[in-house]
Amino acid sequence: MDRVILHSDMNSFYASVECLYHPELAGLPVAVGGNPEKRHGIILAKNELAKKSGIKTGETIGEAKGKCPRLVVLLPDYGRYLRFSRLARKIYYEYSDLVEPFGLDEAWIDVTSSVGLHGSGEEIARKISRRIQDELGVTVSIG
Ligand SMILES: [Mg+2]
Secondary structure, eight states: OOOOEEEEEETTHHHHHHHHHOGGGTTSOEEEEEETTTTEEEEEEEOHHHHHTTOOTTSBHHHHHHHOTTOEEEOOOHHHHHHHHHHHHHHHHTTOSEEEEETTTEEEEEOGGGTTTSOOHHHHHHHHHHHIIIIIOOOEEEO
């Protein structure tokens, strides 16, 4: 039997998590990165509005602010990302015993033994992505 392996990648992960903790920033371009006060360090993640303003992961905060002066830059809080990463992993483990995390926001999930029980690979991918969206408030790409 062919193995069915899904790849899960939570979108704009650090920025998505920070926006959940900062509802007052709704409607603003938000990025997570280095040291915003000293205007150095790099952009690690950005939300959709920041992306629309041309903000790119890996550019310096100075460059990003130059392009988008009202960009809100937050310091990374890895404790939060770790917590969300673990919550996502808990969901993956409901569909597979074989989960290989890759960084905090990605994982490979071997759902071969769940196919049939939980539907096709595509259905399992949809179920997992809906649960991450509903339970964690973060969007995810699974394929
Ligand atoms: Mg990601």
